[in-house]
Amino acid sequence: xxxxxxxxxxxxxxxxxxxxxxxxxxxxxxxxxxxxxxxxxxxxxxxxxxxxxxxxxxxxxxxxxxxxxxxxxxxxxxxxxxxxxxxxxxxxxxxxxxxxxxxxxxxxxxxxxxxxxxxxxxxxxxxxxxxxxx
Amino acid sequence: xxxxxxxxxxxxxxxxxxxxxxxxxxxxxxxxxxxxxxxxxxxxxxxxxxxxxxxxxxxxxxxxxxxxxxxxxxxxxxxxxxxxxxxxxxxxxxxxxxxxxxxxxxxxxxxxxxxxxxxxxxxxxxxxxxxxxxxxxxxxxxxxxxxxxxxxxxxxxxxxxxxxxxxxxxxxxxxxxxxxxxxxxxxxxxxxxxxxxxxxxxxxxxxxxxxxxxxxxxxxxxxxxxxxxxxxxxxxxxxxxxxxxxxxxxxxxxxxxxxxxxxxxxxxxxxxxxxxxxxxxxxxxxxxxxxxxxxxxxxxxxxxxxxxxxxxxxxxxxxxxxxxxxxxxxxxxxxxxxxxxxxxxxxxxxxxxxxxxxxxxxxxxxxxxxxxxxxxxxxxxxxxxxxxxxxxxxxxxxxxxxxxxxxxxxxxxxxxxxxxxxxxxxxxxxxxxxxxxxxxxxxxxxxxxxxxxxxxxxxxxxxxxxxxxxxxxxxxxxxxxxxxxxxxxxxxxxxxxxxxxxxxxxxxxxxxxxxxxxxxxxxxxxxxxx
Numbered sequence: 015x016x017x018x019x020x021x022x023x024x025x026x027x028x029x030x031x032x033x034x035x036x037x038x039x040x041x042x043x044x045x046x047x048x049x050x051x052x053x054x055x056x057x058x059x060x061x062x063x064x065x066x067x068x069x070x071x072x073x074x075x076x077x078x079x080x081x082x083x084x085x086x087x088x089x090x091x092x093x094x095x096x097x098x099x100x101x102x103x104x105x106x107x108x109x110x111x112x113x114x115x116x117x118x119x120x121x122x123x124x125x126x127x128x129x130x131x132x133x134x135x136x137x138x139x140x141x142x143x144x145x146x147x148x
Numbered sequence: 149x150x151x152x153x154x155x156x157x158x159x160x161x162x163x164x165x166x167x168x169x170x171x172x173x174x175x176x177x178x179x180x181x182x183x184x185x186x187x188x189x190x191x192x193x194x195x196x197x198x199x200x201x202x203x204x205x206x207x208x209x210x211x212x213x214x215x216x217x218x219x220x221x222x223x224x225x226x227x228x229x230x231x232x233x234x235x236x237x238x239x240x241x242x243x244x245x246x247x248x249x250x251x252x253x254x255x256x257x258x259x260x261x262x263x264x265x266x267x268x269x270x271x272x273x274x275x276x277x278x279x280x281x282x283x284x285x286x287x288x289x290x291x292x293x294x295x296x297x298x299x300x301x302x303x304x305x306x307x308x309x310x311x312x313x314x315x316x317x318x319x320x321x322x323x324x325x326x327x328x329x330x331x332x333x334x335x336x337x338x339x340x341x342x343x344x345x346x347x348x349x350x351x352x353x354x355x356x357x358x359x360x361x362x363x364x365x366x367x368x369x370x371x372x373x374x375x376x377x378x379x380x381x382x383x384x385x386x387x388x389x390x391x392x393x394x395x396x397x398x399x400x401x402x403x404x405x406x407x408x409x410x411x412x413x414x415x416x417x418x419x420x421x422x423x424x425x426x427x428x429x430x431x432x433x434x435x436x437x438x439x440x441x442x443x444x445x446x447x448x449x450x451x452x453x454x455x456x457x458x459x460x461x462x463x464x465x466x467x468x469x470x471x472x473x474x475x476x477x478x479x480x481x482x483x484x485x486x487x488x489x490x491x492x493x494x495x496x497x498x499x500x501x502x503x504x505x506x507x508x509x510x511x512x513x514x515x516x517x518x519x520x521x522x523x524x525x526x527x528x529x530x531x532x533x534x535x536x537x538x539x540x541x542x543x544x545x546x547x548x549x550x551x552x553x554x555x556x557x558x559x560x561x562x563x564x565x566x567x568x569x570x571x572x573x574x575x576x577x578x579x580x581x582x583x584x585x586x587x588x589x590x591x592x593x594x595x596x597x598x599x600x601x602x603x604x605x606x607x608x609x610x611x612x613x614x615x616x617x618x619x620x621x622x623x624x625x626x627x628x629x630x631x632x633x634x635x636x637x638x639x640x641x642x643x644x645x646x647x648x649x650x651x652x653x654x655x656x657x658x659x660x661x662x663x664x665x666x667x668x669x670x671x672x673x674x675x676x677x678x
Contacts, residue, residue: 036621036655037271038515039566040421040537041411042545045307046570062514062576062612063252071252073615074232074452074487075494101493102618104511109570147627 052121055114060122063102068126075102081126089134092119093142107146112139189279193665195672198224202675205230205465205478207456208486209447210238211657212647212664214439215284216484217446220668229443230451230467230478232616236444237436238486239270239617240657243519243607244431251613257580260521260605264553265561267519268432269609270620271657272563273297276424278658280665281435285428288438295427296551298416299536303594306541309407310399314538314594319399320409322362322379326369327401329361337367371395412539420656427551435657451476456485456497458642482671486647486664488512490618503640506632510649512619513568516575518544518587518608520564526598527562528554542590543571559604564591568620576610583608622649637667644671 049055057066063077064070070079085091096115099105106115113136123130204220206213209231221227243249245261261267273295274281285292300321303314335341336350345353358367362375369375376382376395383394415421428434440447448467454475455466463483468475485492493508527533527549535551544565553560564587567575575583584606592599611620624633637650646660646667653659 036513036653037273037420038513038655039545039568040415040539041408042539042541043543043567043569043571044408044411045541046543047574048570057577058570058574059577062573062610063618065253066577071254071613073252073618074491075618077252077618099511101508102490102512104514104623 049114052117052119053125055110055118056121059106060118068122077102080122080128082128086123086128087130089119089123089130089132089138090142092122093134093139097139097142098146107143112136112143115139188662189283192283193219193669195219195223195668197676198672199675200224201226202482203227203480204482204484204671205463205480206446206484206486207453207465208232208238208488208647209236209440209443209449210486210647210660211240211436211439212660212667213238213484213486214436214443215661215664216486216646216668217443218439219665220484220672221443221446223672225482226480227443227446228478228480229447230453230465231447231449232452232470232491234449234471235436236440236447236449237433239620240432240436241270242266242268242431242433243609249607249609250615251580251610252615252618253613255580255613257607259607261519261561261607262521262559265521265550265559266431266433267517267561267563267607267609268427269517269614270611271432272427274426274657275420275422276426277419278653278656280661281658282426284661285435285438288442290435290438291429292426293429293552295425296535296549297421297423297425297537299533299549301531302533302536302549303538304407304409304412305539305593306407308541309403312593314540315399315407316380317409317412319379319396320404320407321413322375323369323399323401323404324409324413326361326363326375326378326398327404329357329363330367330369333357333363333367369398371398408541429552453487453495456483456495456499456643458483458498458640463642481642482675483643484664484667484671485643485645486660488617488619488647489622489649491616492645499640499643502635503638506636507645509628509632510622510624510636512611512617513621513623513655514572514576514610514612515620516565516567516572516583516608516610517563518565518575518583518606519561520584520587520591520606521559521561521604522598522602523559523604524602525550525554525556525560526595526602530598531595538594540590540593542593543567543574544587544590545571547591547594564588564606565608572610573612575608576612580608583610621655622647624654637663639667639670639674642674644668 049058064080068081070077095103097107116134116136116139119134203226206217206229209229213229217227217229243259244266245259247259250256300318302317304317304320305314333354336354341350361369362378363369372395373393380396381393382396385393450469450471451467452470453465453467457464463480465478489507489510490512533549534554535549537546537548539546545567548563550560550562588600588603636645644667646664648654648659651659651663653662
């Protein structure tokens, strides 16, 4: 069920984005490959910037490392960043479901040298999403 | 489901037309966001009378920064530009054979294209009404040629229609319009429009539908030479004894609707994507080169800005030399900062809290472009496609055919992907080799016999991983426009921001230029008042 929601959310994203948001691809790309779990979401979204080894990268600015990152200790921090974004980090409240965000945050908090065992729940994510703009 | 040729129900009719209505509604929404607004170019700013000795430091040698430098120097300011890269032009950029590109994360690509071939990783097409850009192209001697935006003979592919077999745009569009015309005609006959139109207007509309949708005398969209004159023939008109044409079969309407052709048709109706469009001869990067011919003498390259501070006496910019090392402080009376927000949000400044919040509030889009060099122009030779785009619902979004050197023998580069959103992230996260493999796999649906066989080499740019911008373009939404836009563009004491991110023509070079003209006009006024 949750993946159906995820799929619907991503499909909505693709549809909304398709008619000419600036010089963008246009009507194509409406059926991207849909990630099935936290690990796949990391690979298909997060590693574009945070890199496959989660060590981040530096150019004119820096994409922070998620590997061995103490800030992940408090689950609300990564949830908040994924939901709301900040600076170079885009927000995903409109394109990912609470379940998908919970899965990917859980994945990052239990891999790449992070060992925060408490799983993140969709309810925790939803609470932070609901608090947007309040 | 909408059936092929049977009489439609009212619900089927509405469902078919609703797709167009939905797109129109969406378009109206986009207009409100400002994405569809036409450019406004009052002419070059003609600034003059700068106070003697007054100086401006410009951060970034992209189009916004270089235009600011060009116009402010003319106005009498002492101007210099700091640029992070070892080249000018910013996102106005082309990759040629022999170029080397290292992305964030360290992957390095050595571009192997043959002489004359190129990939435009960023901007690649110019609307005919982007008058600011066209003005400066002419002024700076940048030659333009047509960009083939709309090709009826290119393909539309959807994994959920026609068993995944691509169809020609012209056949899909003709069948969509023909069927919609027939359905609307039936709606009129069934008195469905009696409350909307007089009997006389209904007759006029029926005649219009017949002409538009290529309907026959019975108001039917059918297999005949009339429909074939839009959708293409089974056997086209020829000469001599066997010259008579043969009509083509219609596609099943449910599959036509499912193909997403209505979205394609709507795309080409978007004001910014209507013909005529242009591209510079020899690659988009020629525009940046044209600007650099005017102001290249003002640029300090390999300068990574680390601090931007201002006080009552002036602006101080701290930068490190990424080639030779060493940190320098540069001072000026005023500053035009064109650094993309994704980067600027990480630079230490003493700007106000509100300005800082605005800088941090706008995420960047994530396009990926992939150039594939092929041994021969099989799309021209085998498929009669000369320029334009074939669209797919897969990650790559489209492939696009080169708009120059038609009929030429030898290698040519086609655009093998222009991905964004989910597909863009997925491709960006791959290694350059994986991106090429994915582009070949997905693009093969259009030209299965030739795509892999004729492939020679490729290059990709994932904008998230471009070290000097860390994203493609600023992506505003209704909320961020309302909360942060005016704050972002306001002159703050001695500093003003400029670039596509400070415009309503986002992700277009025109937006960068319009923003720059507006910013320096306000800054000049402020400087004279100071």
